[in-house]
Amino acid sequence: MDEKQVQILRLKEEKNAVIMAHYYVDDNIQEIADYVGDSYYLSEMATRVKEKTIVLCGVSFMGESAKLLNPEKRVLLPDLEADCPMAHMASVEKIEEVRATYKEDVAVVCYVNSTAELKAHSDVCVTSSNALKVVKALPNPVIYFIPDRQLGTYISRRIPEKKFIFNDGGCPIHTVITKGDVQSALACHPGAKILVHPECREEVIEMADYIGSTSGIIDHATASSAREFIVVTELGVMYELKKRNPEKSFYSTAAGQICEDMKKITLDKIISVLEQDGAGLEMAADLTDKANAPLKRMLELSR
């Protein structure tokens, strides 16, 4: 463990803080975090930790979700500019338009990779690990899925009885990966199993041996008897994959697979946010009330 990591462990004890990290942040942060997981795990765990302060190492919607679910807790974000671009790729005006057309038939389903404002205008939130279960449980025959077209499409193929309306948003990291990129990786490693995040294009999803959230991908590779895998999501997951499976091999494609926003979180920024000891994330009370209801509904429907 290096000096900065030791300093963080000391500071978090002093401040009675817990460190939560997403699988896409740098290895040196995952190494010292109290909890590391996918978006669903982090939001669920935020409701269970006893510490008063949560340092959320991930992009801002993850910190916002933790705060919305626990308004009485202090949520510290090491870098306020670490923001998922897809979180902004939908509009309240379009939601209102769809609601005016479909009335009570429609449920507005909002991927957690979204702003609090979009959540506040939605009926329920989902993550990549529970979207199928949550959408199936909804009584509404029409689903307006925001902001991610890819995840929405993936879910819609598995729930043909509902009508889906899509929104033109997507993850800039996952959607640049093409079928050709995966084919090239497979040509180098024939026989490797293909693990795909559902934010990917449909042409990539169709090639997958397994489709799931970051936690799902890690759990699947760990349980699998296969020895080689092509990992089609952000490369931060490699840390946990290799830690749990030192005897297996994991490969990437040539399409980058790095989320610059997740990589904005550094040990220095965690030290500084703990030392500053500020008030943390603040949100207007009316926004908190409206945006927390769809998150709570997600937790209820996915348990």
Ligand code: 13P
């Ligand atoms: P997970 O919920 O699968 O961890 O995904 C979050 C994310 O941002 C994927 O790009």
Ligand code: SF4
């Ligand atoms: Fe957002 Fe994509 Fe980064 Fe995930 S990988 S946080 S969806 S930009």
